[in-house]
Each structure stands twice: as C-alpha cells, then as structure tokens.
Ligand SMILES: Cc1cc2nc3c(=O)[nH]c(=O)nc-3n(C[C@H](O)[C@H](O)[C@H](O)COP(=O)(O)OP(=O)(O)OC[C@H]3O[C@@H](n4cnc5c(N)ncnc54)[C@H](O)[C@@H]3O)c2cc1C
Ligand SMILES: Cc1cc2nc3c(=O)[nH]c(=O)nc-3n(C[C@H](O)[C@H](O)[C@H](O)COP(=O)(O)O)c2cc1C
C-alpha cells in the first residue's frame with residue numbers, strides 16, 4: 001500500500017481526498033461518518049452571517065445516461081441553513097475528536113470588508129486548518145451579490161482574498177467559479193490577493209432538463225424552476241482544462257490547487273493531480289454512492305502507484321503539466337491511422353456509418369461470401385481523427401497506430417501553407 | 426446476456442480451448458472466463474447496493490459491491506484483495522459455488538429484471554487477474570506470536586484456517602493424509618469446474634503468506650493421535666471432511682464395476698489426459714445430490730453411451746440445485762425419479778440393476794410400489810451420501826454424524842477446534858468450509874490470547 005499522505009497550502013493530510021463544501025459536510029454527524037469511512041479532510045458546508053438562509057423544497061435535477069446512471073446533477077441549494085454558532089461548535093468538536101483529519105471552513109459574505117474579516121476570524125477561532133472563500137455559487141446567492149457575483153469580477157476576487165488574508169493567519173483557499181470567460185483572470189486575482197491555494201471548480205451554471213408535460217424547467221418548485229449549479233462526472237473535462245491552464249501559465253503556476261469537479265474514481269483523481277492539483281475534493285460521487293466511495297479512491301490510487309513504482313503522491317503531481325501545450329506547438333507532421341482488429345470486431349457497423357456520414361469516408365463495409373460483413377480502413381482517406389476508435393463498443397478493437405515518417409516535427413507557425421508565416425518572414 | 430456478450434463468450438471460449446490442453450475432451454471450463462469487455466459490461470450492471478443482500482447471502486461475507494466497483498474502475502487487483510481478505514479461496518469459490526442459491530439468488534437485479542449480476546464470474550475475473558501476475562502475496566503476517574497450531578486436513582477448511590492463523594502471527598503445521606493438498610478442491614469438484622490445475626495453483630498462492638508447513642501422508646488416527654498433538658501444540662484444528670461413504674446394503678456391492686461416485690471422480694481428477702480414464706458403456710448413478718450429478722455428467726463427457734441417474738424421490742426433493750439438474754439433462758443424462766435400487770445383477774460380470782418404483786404413502790412416508798424394472802449397466806456409481814470416519818476422531822464427541830462444536834468452533838476436547846464438512850455449520854460447501862476455517866482461526870487466536878493472559 002503506497003503512502004498517500006500529501007501537503008497542500010502547508011497543511012498535512014492523511015490522503016489527498018477531501019469532501020467538498022456541500023451537503024455531505026453540512027454537520028458533525030456527516031463529517032464523523034466521512035472521517036470514519038477514510039476521507040482525509042472536509043471543507044465544511046459554506047458558512048454565512050446569521051440569520052441562516054432558508055432553502056426551497058425540490059432542490060436537485062439530474063442528467064442520466066440511458067441506463068439511469070447519473071452523469072451529473074444540478075442543485076439550487078444555498079449555503080448552510082444552520083446557525084453559525086452551531087456550525088462552529090460542531091467544527092470545534094470534530095477538530096478535537098479527529099485531530100489528524102483536515103477541516104477547512106468555507107465562507108461567503110456580501111462585499112463588505114468588515115463582514116468578511118469578522119466572519120473569517122470567527123471561523124478561524126474554531127480551530128480550522130484553513131479557510132476557503134466560496135466565490136462560485138451560481139444560483140440564489142449570486143442574486144444577493146455573493147458567490148459567483150463576486151467570483152466573476154477579478155478585482156473583487158483579489159479584494160476579498162486580501163481582506164481574509166489580512167484578517168487570519170491560517171492558509172486561505174480561494175474557490176473559483178467556472179462561469180467566466182477566462183479562468184486565468186480570476187486565478188491571477190486570487191494570487192495577487194495572497195491566496196495560498198485556489199480550489200476549483202465550483203458548479204457550472206445550468207438548466208438540466210425541462211418537464212415537457214408541464215413546460216417547467218427542473219427541478220420544479222411549485223410551477224417554476226431556476227438555473228442551478230451543475231456537477232458530477234459530466235463536468236470533469238471543464239475542471240481539468242481550467243486546472244491545467246492555471247498550472248502551466250507563468251503568472252499563476254505558483255498557486256497550489258485543490259482540484260474539484262466530477263471526481264468519481266481513483267483514476268479521475270490521478271488525472272486531476274497529474275494536471276496540477278496538489279489534492280482533490282469530491283462532492284457528487286459521495287452524494288450518489290455514500291462516503292464508502294473513498295475506499296475505491298484510496299485503494300485504486302495506491303494500487304496504481306505500486307504498479308507504477310511511485311512511493312509518494314508528489315512524484316506524479318503535475319507530471320502531465322509539461323505536456324500540455326498550445327495548439328500552435330503541436331507537430332503537424334504527426335500522423336495516425338485507425339486499424340481495425342477484425343478478430344475482435346462484432347460487426348455492428350457503427351464505425352462505418354460514423355466515418356461515412358460525418359468524417360472522411362475512410363471505413364468500407366463489404367459483405368463476406370460466407371455471410372456477415374467486414375470493415376476495413378482506407379488508409380489514404382483516414383485522417384486519424386479517433387472518432388471510430390471512440391465509438392467502437394469493443395475496447396481495443398480499433399486502435400490508432402502512428403505512421404512512421406522521416407519528416408521532422410513541424411508546427412503550424414513553421415508550416416509552409418501558413419499565410420501568417422509568410423507575413424512574419 | 427446481450428448479443429455482444431454472447432459473442433464474446435463464444436470467442437473467449439474458443440480462444441480458451443486453443444490454449445487449453447483439454448481441447449475436445451469435454452473437460453474445458455464449464456463457465457469460460459470473462460474477457461475484459463465482459464467484465465466491464467457486467468460490473469456496470471451492479472448497483473453498488475448499500476448493506477447489500479448479496480453480501481448477506483455469501484457465507485464468507487465478501488464485500489461484493491466494493492469488489493465489483495473496483496472492477497468497473499479498472500482496479501481488478503484491488504477487487505481481488507477485497508475478495509481474498511474475506512475468502513482466501515475466492516478463486517475456487519468463484520468456480521464451484523452454487524451461486525444460484527447463494528449471492529446471485531439474493532441480487533436485487535433479480536427483482537425487476539430476473540437476471541442477477543453474475544457475481545461468480547466477476548469474482549473469478551478479479552482473482553485470476555491477480556493470480557496471473559507475479560506479485561508478492563497480498564497479505565502481511567502480524568508479528569510472530571510464537572504459538573504453534575496443528576491443523577488436520579489440507580482441505581478448504583484446514584487451509585483457510587492455516588492462512589488466517591498465519592496472518593495472525595501463529596506458526597502452523599498441517600497434517601494431511603493424502604499426497605496432495607486441497608481436499609475435495611483437488612479430488613472432488615468436477616473437472617470442468619477446476620481446469621488448468623487450479624486447485625494446486627491456489628494452494629501455492631495461499632501458502633505465499635508464509636508460516637505454514639504441510640506434512641503429507643500423515644493421518645490422524647493412524648500416524649498421529651490427538652493427545653500427542655495437544656501435548657506439543659498450543660491449539661489444534663480438525664478439518665478432515667467426510668472420509669467415508671454410505672452403502673446401498675445390497676448383495677454384490679463389492680463387485681467390480683460397482684464404485685463410489687467420489688472415488689470415480691477422484692480418479693478422474695487425477696487422470697491426464699482425461700481420455701485415459703476408463704468409463705462404462707451403460708452407467709447407472711444412484712443419488713440426488715450434486716455428487717450424483719457431477720458423476721453422471723462427467724461419465725457422459727468421458728464417452729459413456731447411456732448414463733441413467735436414478736433418484737428415489739422427485740426433482741423438487743433433490744439436493745442438487747436446479748442449475749445442476751439442468752446441466753445433467755443438457756449433457757444427455759437420463760434422469761429417473763421415484764425408484765430405488767433393489768438388486769445388483771451380475772453374471773460373471775456386472776449386468777445391471779433392478780429397481781422398485783417408489784411413492785409416498787398417505788402418511789408421507791417413502792414406500793415401494795412393488796412394481797420393478799431393470800436397467801442394464803456395466804458400471805454403477807453410488808452417490809448416496811458421505812459421513813465422517815469416527816474411528817479417526819477419538820477424543821471428540823460426535824452427534825448426528827458430525828463433530829460437536831460450540832459457537833467458537835471448539836470441540837468437546839479443550840483447545841481442539843473443528844470446521845468444514847465434519848461439523849454442522851451451514852451446507853456442506855467449499856465456501857462454508859472456508860468460512861469455518863477463517864472463523865475458527867479467529868476463535869483460536871482469541872483462545873490463545875486468553876490462555877496466555
Ligand atoms: C463430488 C463432490 C462435488 C462437490 N462439488 C461441490 C461444488 O461444486 N461446490 C461446492 O461448494 N461444494 C462442493 N462439494 C462440497 C465441498 O467439496 C466440501 O464441502 C468441501 O471440500 C469441504 O471442505 P473440508 O475442508 O471440510 O473437507 P475436504 O475437502 O474433504 O478436505 C479434508 C482433508 O482432510 C484430509 N483428511 C481426511 N481425514 C484425515 C485424517 N484422518 N488425517 C489427516 N488428514 C485427513 C483429506 O485428505 C482432505 O485433504 C462437493 C463435494 C463432493 C464430494
Ligand atoms: C447540493 C450541492 C450544494 C453545494 N453547496 C456548496 C457550498 O455551499 N459551497 C461551495 O463552495 N460549493 C458548494 N457546492 C459545490 C461543490 O463543493 C463542488 O465544487 C461541485 O459540486 C463540483 O464537484 P463534484 O463534481 O465532485 O460535485 C455544492 C454542490 C452541490 C451538489
């Protein structure tokens with residue numbers, strides 16, 4: 001069993017798996033169960049100033065696949081709906097009973113210096129390891145000038161981060177919203193404000209589905225619906241890109257990152273860390289399966305580390321970042337072709353129709369004299385797009401094989417057909 | 426099964442027999458191993474239930490949802506460890522368990538869809554994946570306790586007990602009467618369930634924990650006795666199984682060609698290639714349990730012309746599961762119910778058997794109707810039950826043909842524990858014996874701690 005301990009923003013954690021600020025971390029009862037199940041830390045459900053918010057009934061919508069497996073959920077919940085003192089008391093108790101586990105206090109407030117500082121200090125006094133600033137909630141709270149209403153304005157992100165940094169002497173995580181045009185602007189603002197780390201992503205603004213019998217967006221609250229925050233495995237690619245951008249851009253690359261967004265399996269977690277996360281947070285997967293999903297995260301990651309010969313998580317953290325490039329840095333002389341392994345082919349015909357209708361007419365379908373059909377790639381037509389490879393229902397039936405070439409690597413800026421190149425010379 | 430799965434099954438079956446030495450002998454895998462694609466598809470059918478009924482139905486309480494989830498997240502070795510931590514013979518159980526009356530019967534997927542998750546096949550996929558890799562043994566031993574445990578019998582109960590005891594830090598010596606370990610895994614389970622010498626490969630894997638020594642050709646009651654063991658070991662575990670078989674009580678039972686089904690299977694299991702194993706042309710099997718079915722099916726697969734299984738009651742009374750009964754029929758075994766053997770017919774050589782039809786009388790008692798019929802046979806296989814050999818077990822009290830144990834698996838002889846088929850726990854199944862051995866080791870550990878405290 002590999003050593004999964006890690007450090008983020010100077011905080012030591014038993015493992016890189018924390019529960020994100022959300023209903024799973026709403027109260028002591030849940031947090032105790034989470035620690036017992038094996039989670040290394042929690043970010044407590046976001047705290048605000050009293051009086052506590054009031055939630056509506058009917059709160060989640062769902063995006064299922066055809067097997068009723070949840071790909072994503074969206075929610076219209078607000079922040080903690082329990083009094084601040086109750087939350088702080090429970091945090092104190094959990095810190096005392098579980099001294100080796102990490103607790104981060106998440107907070108949000110209107111854009112007023114005194115309010116942010118007061119609240120941050122009260123939370124810090126409860127003994128948390130750090131504070132996370134929720135600047136991301138894309139529903140409800142933003143209509144009150146909080147959450148994403150702050151997170152979408154880089155100047156405010158910097159301001160709020162600085163306020164809290166000045167007020168407390170524990171690490172500060174600025175939690176970013178993906179509902180912006182360029183994540184680097186808010187990440188850089190957090191950095192300038194003094195953030196020890198950024199956490200991302202919060203939920204993606206969304207309408208998940210419509211009740212077409214009654215013509216109401218879901219989830220339905222007495223005849224109406226509103227946009228909510230989308231999360232779960234469907235948002236993972238959005239999160240991965242934003243994390244990679246922060247990790248590879250000179251202005252932001254020194255920020256530590258708490259990666260969030262759709263992490264469901266140990267492999268997802270490895271990917272988040274390889275692209276720049278120092279640790280990760282999970283919400284939806286725990287909501288779907290219960291806290292026991294951490295078992296697969298821990299066991300799978302450590303099994304994989306043993307297989308690869310890694311003895312600490314730092315050894316693969318950010319390992320994929322150097323390979324993330326701009327499109328303009330890609331080699332135009334690289335070429336791959338689809339190869340169909342006919343032994344594995346079940347003759348479903350899907351690669352053919354996908355390529356025939358929507359790509360490059362590079363897969364032929366021929367009747368066999370003895371019955372059945374044979375599918376073959378026309379090398380001259382195949383552009384190596386990967387479409388057939390991805391849609392084939394049988395793993396390893398279609399592979400993409402690099403074509404041997406003597407041509408040296410050449411990028412688009414260097415390419416003879418690039419009109420801009422001629423202009424530059 | 427989807428068409429895709431079926432086709433893959435066919436393919437993997439075909440691939441298998443090419444690599445397999447028993448190509449056309451009828452003894453290749455009964456359920457061919459899953460391909461990765463099949464494992465992926467089937468693992469995704471599991472709902473990852475909480476407090477899952479399948480776990481409750483498994484005598485060893487394997488955490489089924491967790492191991493299946495690990496398969497679906499491409500962590501089959503982690504899945505195997507989850508399985509083996511509860512059941513060190515998870516590989517044999519995946520092949521031999523009557524899953525249709527255990528975990529798979531309890532699967533919630535039966536409720537609305539009538540098709541359980543194929544837990545056994547997934548279990549085999551994971552364990553085989555781990556065993557195919559040349560990795561260090563997955564479990565570590567606790568610090569040595571200096572305690573010595575003697576185990577009688579290297580069957581599933583004895584070996585499971587040995588593994589857990591070694592894991593808990595004790596030193597184990599196993600005394601086995603036969604020349605090979607595995608008990609009925611090696612000598613009893615049907616050949617098409619245990620292909621490629623799996624029983625021996627599994628024992629080798631199990632012994633990888635260290636701290637276990639096996640002495641072969643050492644039988645309790647003949648070469649060693651209980652008192653001597655009690656004197657030189659801190660605790661003793663008895664897992665001798667059921668050493669003898671029931672007789673029909675008919676004249677001519679010693680006639681050549683009248684055999685115990687168990688002996689027949691044992692001989693078949695040890696014969697390679699299987700085609701060297703002699704079999705009659707007209708074979709009669711007497712009995713209604715899985716042993717009878719196994720003997721009949723294997724006789725048929727060896728090339729017997731007619732195999733007739735005769736059982737004295739109806740199909741619903743058979744202890745063989747529905748799946749096993751169907752297996753007999755699809756293999757061309759003729760099954761005759763409601764008849765009991767009354768005479769063995771011989772004339773210099775074995776000629777056949779006479780039967781009397783049976784029925785239930787008004788009080789529900791099984792009685793002969795007086796009507797008889799003959800079936801010709803040159804081989805008769807008796808599968809009418811096994812029992813313990815009390816002579817070997819002097820020093821322990823026995824009742825109803827089973828060694829008496831308390832709820833810590835301790836026999837009436839202090840410091841002597843027992844488990845497996847020789848005690849009355851659950852059904853006489855491999856998986857139950859593994860559970861008995863594991864629990865007995867845990868009980869022995871507690872016993873040794875209190876003894877030394
Ligand atoms: C033909 C047949 C088919 C079966 N098929 C299945 C099946 O498909 N699935 C299933 O779950 N179960 C099956 N079973 C039942 C299963 O095999 C047993 O429940 C299980 O093997 C019992 O384990 P055990 O360790 O108690 O005894 P055994 O497996 O019988 O092992 C006992 C060991 O002790 C040794 N021994 C005996 N006496 C002595 C002595 N005096 N001194 C030293 N060593 C001794 C024996 O040589 C043997 O190695 C089958 C049984 C039979 C007979
Ligand atoms: C019901 C629900 C409530 C949430 N509440 C909060 C919150 O109070 N504060 C916060 O920072 N994020 C909140 N989130 C966002 C999560 O912390 C997380 O950033 C997001 O769900 C993406 O991770 P996931 O895909 O693992 O769920 C909430 C998410 C859900 C589903």
Ligand code: SF4
Nearest residue numbers: 023057058059060287
């Ligand atoms: S999960 Fe179901 S039972 Fe529990 S609060 Fe929500 S709606 Fe009610």
Ligand code: SF4
Nearest residue numbers: 345346348349351392
């Ligand atoms: S998609 Fe795959 S399985 Fe289907 S025809 Fe093409 S190669 Fe064969």
Ligand code: SF4
Nearest residue numbers: 471472474479532533
């Ligand atoms: S009952 Fe069936 S679906 Fe549920 S965990 Fe067990 S195998 Fe999976």
